[in-house]
Amino acid sequence: MAETTGGDLGEGPDDGAAGKARLGNRRLAQWSRDYVRLPGIPDEFIAADGAPRPVWTRFLEAFAALSPVDIERRFGAADRHMREAGVSYRAPGESADQQWPLSHLPLLIDEAEWQQLSAGIAQRAQLLELVLRDLYGEGRLVADGAIPAAAIAGSSEYLRPVCGLKPPGGRYLNLYAADVGRGPDGRWWVLGDRTQAPSGTGYALENRLVLSRVFASLYKSMNVERLAPFFEAFREALRASADRDEPRIGVLTPGAFSETYFEHATLARYLGFLLVEGDDLAVSDDRVYIRTVAGLKRVDVLLRRVDSNSLDPLELDAASRLGVPGLIDVLRKNGVVVANMPGSGVLEARALLGFLPSLSRRLLGEDLKMPHIATWWCGQKAAREEVLSRLDEFAIEGAYGRGVPGFDGRGPVLPGELSAAERDRLKAAITDRGIDFVGQELVRLSTTPVWDNGGITPRPFVLRVFAAATETGWTIMPGGFCRIAERPDARAVSMGDGARAADVWVVSDKAVTARTLLPGTVRIKRIAGVLPSRAADNLFWLGRYLERAEATLRLIRALGAQQRDPGRGAPNLVQTAERIQRLLVAWGAVSQTSRTQPSRVAAEALQAEAKFGSALSLLRTAQRTASSLRERLSPDAWQVITEMTARLAGEVEDDDGVVSAAELTLQELASFAGLAQENMNRAAGWRFLEMGRRIERAINTMRLARQFAYDEATGEDLDILLTLVDCQITYRSRYLVGPVLAPIRDLVVLDTYNPRSVAFQVEALNAHIASLPALVESGLIERPQRLAVAAQSSLTTSEAGRLDTKTLFSLEQDLLNLADAIGAHYFPHGPNASRPEKLTGLA
Template identity: 85%
Template sequence: MAATSDEAGQGAGQAAAGQAQAAGRPRPSQRRVAQWMRDYARLPGIPDEYIGSEGPRAVWTRFFDAFAALSPAEIERRFGAADRHLREAGVTYHAPGEAAERLWPLSHLPLLIDEADWLQLSAGIVQRAELLELVLRDLYGEGRLIADGAIPAAAIAGSAEYLRPVCGVKPPGGRYLSLYAADVGRGPDGRWWVLSDRTQAPSGAGYALENRLVLSRAFASLYKSMNVERLAPFFEAFRDSLRASADRDEPRIGVLTPGSFSETYFEHATLARYLGFLLVEGDDLAVSGDRVHIRTVAGLKRLDVLLRRVDSNSLDPLELDASSHLGVPGLIDVLRKSGVVVANMPGSGVLEARALLGFLPSLCRRLLGEDLKMPHIATWWCGQKAAREEVLSRLDDFAIEGAYGRTVPGFASHGPVLASELSPSEREQLKAAIRDRGIDYAGQELVRLSTMPVWDHGRLAPRPFVLRVFAAATPDGWIMMPGGFCRIAEQLDARAVSMGDGARAADVWVVSDKEVSTRTLLPASDTVRIRRIAGVLPSRAADNLFWLGRYLERAEATLRLVRALGTHQRDAGEGAPGALQVAERIQRLLVAWGAASQNARMQPAKVAAEALQAEERFGSGLNLVRAAQRTATSLRERLSPDAWQVITEMAERLANEIEDDDGVISAAELTLQELASFAGLAQENMNRAAGWRFLEMGRRAERAINTTRFARQFAYDEASDEDLDTLLTLVDCQITYRSRYLLAPVLAPVRDLAVLDPYNPRSVAFQVQALNEHIASLPALKETGLIERPQRLAVALQSTLTTAEAASLDTKTLFGLEQDLLSLADAIGSHYFPHGPNASRPEKLTGLA
């Protein structure tokens, strides 16, 4: 995309200075803008968003005038607030090939588009979306375009995204495309150009929403004064159109995600939470008859619509990729029977092939009777002889792309190949490959991306960007998201932008000249039917909540032992009798739990440090908190930002380097306080539905098991005062014991308080009683009328604890109690979170809601 030479290099600072002089003495804000712009200049031959052909664009001048009214300190404070929100909310993404999450890299300045410019862009995108819908309808329907030669058959058959099992299947809901996206950039003529189409499962809408939430909060007054078009009406229309596509009034809608290791899992969770949909994975779903159902803790529940974020070929291992574990066996057959709406329809990714781009102008005239309103990059598909010879004759003038994907066959790079940068042997290899199998290659005009302003250490600098815009199909036609998902490259000569290549994201503000509607996604109060239950709970989510509770309780038990070890080691150094023996017993327990290594035995400081922070020890505090964090990652749509922040802060604290023994104890104490904060959030803020019950059951089961283990170790028959005092500390019952018994710890009362007392919220009996109440509140999964195994075990345990006497709680009895508790925890898992052939629960297939 080139500009005329007389336009290149115009400086915004000079223009701003000239305007200020014309108006007389410049205001402080004008001087500040001029200083920011002093070194800002268009790159030679490259269009820029701030500097147009006639100087600075009005929308940017308006923005920077308002932005400069803020003091430098206030600007930095607001930038810091935006960064803090991203960190505390856990806004992340996975870079390709990396297991660890990265913090979302949001640019502090938005991309601005004025209303007139946006209308031009929208008209082109809406036309393109309608055209692609018609092309898909023909490719999977009558096939007239191929039969008449409008599209070469090889251009379609060569794509792995053309799914023969879907041919002839009419899309339930009536549309192949429910959501369309396009990557666009500023063309050499100043108009927007399409760089690529996204029809498979367009990503970025959720991140666009998160970008907006961050910047609109950080610069609330500026955002309001600029009359930025809101995103809520778009998401509302999209949600309503998905609801209308189902065949019942109150459909159940799910967002199908590949799982927490997906590059954009955070976005999937964001969309599910914002739109009020269920976040589901393939294993959460089962096919029965002509319907798709969700596996829930109450049996199978019908699912009506799937907004998929899984690639088409992975959707059904029976008819598509047999190696896929991400899809639902039998899903394509359900589509044939119109039993579920899938958005976008499987096979829609065929339109992303570059092999088709060259045919779109003629297809637009044929199907819509008009020319394309928005041009795209000139593309030559090498499957045709004339185009192939053109590319080979001017190879250095093209970027060589894969005709059906980002990878160029024969080359390792994930993106275009520039022949001018290849070695002579690689160049000949590329030529030979194009001659031998031109169908796999496309040549595209070399494009350098247009630029926009970014904040760079107190100055403004131009950086290349790609804007992804979104259109949603509704009963009244296509609707555009007023904004989008912008990616900014750091390299000035960037030709493509990917979040895995160190790019930043930016919010996109479509600015109106008039006041905009402040509508939100919340419905009017008189249209809402009152509900007190949040909806169904998928078995996978219940499983993760149960284990989240268990991991956090395990971490608490380890941290209490670390704190107790540090205290007793200090007392032993001061000559306290019995402290050394208790410290040795704590060390043995930490080693047995896998929190510390056998080699660290008899080195209390080393044992405590390992038990707190050793990444390789599965029972260490750090390892357990990270396990909880990984589990919580799969529950992003169900956890509040505060709860996620607590878990993140615990992991960060335990991962930081600690210099001395006092630091170990301090870190353990602070993390215990944060664990208490999480428990308080769960107790006070979570709705008392099934999700909360499973989190509570995980905590109660693990606390009962840990307390029993503590009692075995420190309340044995010959236990000393120091042993019993340690047990009271570990189960947080010192104050209760002292208030009841005005004497030193005695074995029977301590055992009773820690194990049998149903009024003590830390005792084993209290946990078992709570487990009984939770299990009794869950739906029965069998229709026999008999008491089910988890409840049978819980009732038996409660009976045992109710009738037991403290004097009889010897080590053997406590060990038996511990095994019974482990059996109860396993029974809960196998009953409510089954894996394998029993997962579908056939006895619950009647009367599915």
């Protein structure tokens, strides 16, 4: 139950600072009394001796000084930031993004304890680097029996094409992560290694940005170690691994449908790297290049977030569409650095855990500083018999991947909780093919406080700690990625199972110096880096989808306004309404059968998700397109798009509600246009967004002109056209007569001074296309510019009095051809993706 001043705790009236202090102490005392540590489970708040850990006492004393209202207000601000910034993830097997579930309390670790934990992580990272170097190099560990060959060969992550390949840049592991928790004795234990493409750094950064903002004073007073130095060291290490002074670095992502795509975009934006997909890259002359609107540009380093087997369909998984054909061969020829190296995921196999203590003594000459869960690999006879003889005392896991072969779920199987038939089936599977199974000591995850119903309560957690390979050794992120389970008895924590994520505060006794990613001196630039063709494609279509939505919304608003005043205009007005409905049908916004009821037409055109041309469908498509541009869109721009989509997806009560929703969404579209116009750098990305808007507006305006400024157009038709293209004020300020066909055609189609006219859009398109780099070094004008110049010439030399419906249709076709030419020239797909002319200007 939430507290109220003078309520549950029996406190008297507030008498200033002393009263607030007493009130805070009472809250803290109540939280401590109500906090019940789970029996036999190590806890972050209550130590093994039953006393609160000093770091938590220090935090909660300051936290208790906040009033319950202030606490809830700050929690609400944190959730709102996550929602508005679009921080999201996608659970395995789901197609929709979910809002990032932030736990409102951080995980606290004091500096002295963190130093011990860091030393263990650094040692483990170095050990695994040496193991990888041997497995893909000399192979002495297997030859000498230090690691059974089957423990390696049984993993699909052991990549034979990589054997004997020396990693460009000198390292197999550039980024390592370990999932840790407290063991039964209270010491930190390793629960699992992450060597494939460790995720979580970007989410750790977002968690920190939010909590440090909503609890700014508390964050500062606790002397929390900053994350920026870690990211700076990691970025500089990747730069140093390349073979030229100013390398081009990309974050290789599977794409917008990846479970953690938001994190990929966050890292790219924060580190200043390009976000690229496999289709963005091409191999030529033993190098990897990115396809850009200026041709192919060399990529020096790829921070991969794509699994190893998917990296090269020529030598690895032939069915993969996520990788780069020929990438492994480029690695052989030292043409690109890939972090982490393909094949590094073999070390995530639980089958290897039991061999690491002896490998540490062999390769490092010392014992492991951090233990891990006792593990028996059933590929060995003695271990298999041990597991089978005491089966109920173990948790059974897959030896090489998530889940247990033959059993549903992604977590461990507890034999003691199985039915007799399932237990017999598990025993038979281990006996027949023990190589696929490990038995692990039964342990319960340690717990940390979470905020629940106005107090704190323990919940199981897993902490992921990150280590980056740098020139001075392994640098440990002072914090990490913490996942907290909702169930008190959870034995594994996955973000797909309803878990929360928490910021991790490493607390120092000394003041912490604020750091940023900005170095002391930088070479001044005024133009952003290269623009990948895929990003340009998405920006172009984002502009087009938003303009299509705007045109549809204007039709909905015009139709709805007519229904508000049904007595005005009579027969001609009815015919005009029918024209609007026909246009909505042609645009795929409504079905043919709904045309008998104008109010139904407007509602369907606004919200019919099944209709590809409805306003909601168009905005959802725009949102999906924008999600592929997260590293290029500001939080404000993303927020506008999400709010528009959310509004149209909500319930609309009546006809007035339809019109109101359309009007509000039109205002937000104008806001987005303003953000793009005022906030985006005038580089190629902005130009393609503008080109998409301009070409779509030109096409839509021409279609509206054909529909409502036809040769025998009525005054009602012409008047509605002026409304649809937002030119009522301009027309009435110029002409003191009612709607007349020729002046309206001139204003809507030919007037270069009118920002809503077709001619204005084409003129802007010409300027944008002329500013883009040429892809063919022949000195000849390229097709998009040739068509744009021709269209502008036609509009410039046309006379309003001579325009007719046939001419308008011809001009519309010219615009459609121009749109296709832009796409074909700058966004090549399929067999045209690596055209010879795009090999010009390699750099």
